[in-house]
Amino acid sequence: MALFALRRLLLSIPLLIGITFVSFVVISLAPGGPLDFLTPEDPNASPEVKERLIKEFGLDRPIHVQYWQWLKRAVRLDFGRSFLPDGRPVLTKIGERLPVTLFLNVIELAIIVGLAVPIGVLSATRQYSLYDKITTVFVFVGFATPDFWLALLLMILFGVQLGWLPISGLRSLNWEYLTFWQQQWDFFAHLVLPIVVATFGGLAGFSRYMRQSMLEVVRQDYVQTARAKGLSERVVISKHALRNALLPVITILALALPGLIGGSVIIESIFAIPGMGQLMVQSVFSRDYPVVMGNLVIVASLTLVANLVADITYGLVDPRIRFGGRRGRR
């Protein structure tokens, strides 16, 4: 197993380099460059400033040279400084955004899993019952509802009309003047709406997976056997069926890992949460190459790691994979 993991880890290095190279080229090919945004359409902008910055950023060199320079620094985890006038290190910029996004997404994912598993299991065991039908409708409504629309409706209701919850941001502006418990409450209140909106949309997919997986498992012979042994239905479902039904869910969970740091642009923009999604979009729009690349490296590495983790845990929980198809699996 360790050997398998090691080999996969080594293989992912050239893959990572490939990903960064392609991304580097693609972002450089996108029309416009950082200079178009730093010294925009303006009668009084000086052209020599542009040339000066192009030199400073190394944008005058051929693209493969630029990439090589970037790569040399990136292996030492030096992603450079942002092209924007703040000129701050890329890692600082990412570092101050990451905790919020991670925190929100972990909570969201926990709630989604916590709700989706029982919803899925119950709809599977009571297939075509009224409960199944209601939840099916409910989750599909959630699936089909645009985030921003739901967010705005909830903001109008709870923020403007009822005044129960804050509309946007993470903290009240008088946060410094609150007591410790008031601060906690304030923070919690700010989180309610974004988390509700994010989980509502995510619930659908996950609970459908769970339901499907459970439906397959309960038809298996060993579940039949367990029932025949005279075990109670509760034990059959929770012990024999559920464990097996959770297997595919592990894969999906592991693949959700990179998404944890990606952040949702829509939710972050609407609720004015300074997270990773906004950072990424802003840096793409302003062609802030160092930040874009830094971000990509993190997301790409996490995706590769997540794939690896998914494979390994799969092997751990499913003996068939461990002994049988290791070579055959990707």
Added chain:
Amino acid sequence: MPSRRALRALLAWTAGVGLAAACNGPIESRPDEVVATGPPAYGDTFIQASIGDIGGLIPSLTSDQSSHEVGGLIYDGLVKQDKDLNLVPAMAESWTYSPNCLELTFKLRRDVKWHDDYPFTADDVVFTYETMINPKTPAPFKEGFLLVKEAKALDKYTVRIRYDKPYARAVETWGTTMLPKHLLQSFADAGTLRESPQNSLPVGTGPYRFQEWKPGEKVVLVANPDYYEGRPYLSRIVYRVIPSQATIFLELKANGVDYVNTLTGIQYARQTEYPAFRKAYRKFRYPGDNYTFLGFNLKDPRFADKRVRQAFAHAIDKQELIDGVRLGLAHEANGPMRPGTWAYTEDVKHYEYSPEKAKALLAEAGWKDRDGDGVVEDRDGKPFTLTIRTNQGNDERKKIAEIVQQRLKEIGIQADIQLIEWAAFIKEFIKPRRFELVVLGLGTGSDPDQYVVWHSSQRGPDQMNRTGYANDEVDHLLEAGRASCVQKDRVRAYHRIQEILAEDLPMIFLFNRDSLPVVTSRIRGVSPSPSGILYNFNEWYVPKTQQRYTSG
């Protein structure tokens, strides 16, 4: 729309919060109730919503509006603009010109201190000049400084600036934010200003001191008790970044923000017209510092003929555009100058909406509907078809393009519309001048010198004369206008330029958009003027009984 933003930023050094730029004209202030007065009091927090985060904390290095708004509170220049857009002393006590306009001498105030208690002196002024012209300084706007021949500190509080040629905008140049020599010298020399501590913990001389910047979230400033014009009343300014227009509007409805200047026309005209809102906020309206235009590519042989351009002007109903696109919240433009300023004249050729006149002019130029298909053709039977292009994501410009398309159809011209992402639009179409008709906007500037927009020497791909306009008389007048420090002479030149432009029509000036700020009604001391409302920001206050936030 980086273009408009940047232009605004350029002017933003003016007064107070920096977006004061605006002009003479009707001002509308409609408090729903008589505003109760209380004695001015210190305290409270002022919360401003902004769509974009600041780019950095050294304003001279940035070109975005937010940075200049925040920077305008932390830093000061030698001069500023008053409510009538005249230049008045700020950190300079007074200034004098030599009779030949080549020497400008500033006397500085002696009571100005940096936020770290260092005295502000002539050395800082010279240092700012040297930093701005240093090729290592990535300042986007350094043109005014490059024309300076020499800046010299005559004594601790006197600076003499020499020019090779008279430069009309000389005084205005020195309204730029002054930089602290004692903190920045080494960084400026090394060309690493962006990485200096000043860019994250700025020290200025302005009315507010920097407290914190949480990127993507907020910037917090606190009143400077030692400000040379007296401590501002509002104790704390929070500049909240809310990237969604819809969310800003909801925060406004829930009284979560105190000042917004980015309301859309429909929000301003319709969605805020209910009693509770009118009680909570005061709405203001004045013509903005920009104009929206329909630009011709004069390289296109069809538009080389003045009669065709004039025909287009007659085909377009400007009032219809203002009503349809801005819900009436704009003023008809007839030239590139800011209405109400000394350089502006109303006395130019106007083109009323008249499809008949348009058709007649087209016919005169040889465009007639020869095959009866509703589209005019030239003598060789080639139909008049074109594409109107504008940047994606600007709903107003898209609607303008659509209305213009309809109006052109009436006079037998078939137009398509193409919307292109900003960067690609500039790179692929505007710079190589590969367009026929574009909808764009430009800032009017705080000085009428528009050399870079209209002079024939400015037609290169990276220059601003995008329509490719060339007129000897205009060239001459532009040179004369920027080479005089006597306003009387300049007025003549600029009035004539407007007359010629209205006749030549290198672009059709459509309208000046109105600025539409709303301010919470607990703020007192707001006194609307031609330049807007922010010029006296430091005098705004909240009476003790109405203060809402603890602010230390």
